[in-house]
Amino acid sequence: MAWTSRALARFETVLPPGLRAIWNHPAGPKTIHFWAPTWKWALVIANIADYTRPPEKLSPRQSGALAATGIIWSRYSTVIIPKNWNLFSVNFLLGLTGVMQLYRIYNYYEEKKKKEKEEK
Known part of the structure; x- marks a missing residue:
C-alpha cells in the first residue's frame, strides 16, 4: 500500500x-473527477476579474470560447455517470461569465457606433 493510500485511509x-x-x-x-473541475474554477475567477477591465481590452474570441466551452460541457456533465455537480456548476458559471463578457463587448461596440453616428 502506497503512503498516499495509507494517508487517505487514516484521514477517512x-x-x-x-x-x-x-x-x-x-x-x-479521492478522484480526478473532483480535482479537474475544482482547478477549472480558476478560469471562472479570472473571467469575473476581467469585469474590471474596459470592454475594448477584452477578446471576443476568448470570451466566446469560454462561453461555448462552458455551455457544451454543462450539458455533457448532466449526462455522464457518475453525476458530477462540481463539473456542472463550474462549466455553467464559465458559460454564464463568458456570455456576460460577450454582452459587455457587444454593448461597447454598439455604443461606439451610436456615438460615431451622432457625431456625423
Whole structure:
C-alpha cells in the first residue's frame, strides 16, 4: 500500500460520518473527477476579474470560447455517470461569465457606433 493510500485511509477514520458519503463518492475528492473541475474554477475567477477591465481590452474570441466551452460541457456533465455537480456548476458559471463578457463587448461596440453616428 502506497503512503498516499495509507494517508487517505487514516484521514477517512477521522472524517465525520456525514462527510463520508461525499468523500467516497465516485466523483469525490479521492478522484480526478473532483480535482479537474475544482482547478477549472480558476478560469471562472479570472473571467469575473476581467469585469474590471474596459470592454475594448477584452477578446471576443476568448470570451466566446469560454462561453461555448462552458455551455457544451454543462450539458455533457448532466449526462455522464457518475453525476458530477462540481463539473456542472463550474462549466455553467464559465458559460454564464463568458456570455456576460460577450454582452459587455457587444454593448461597447454598439455604443461606439451610436456615438460615431451622432457625431456625423
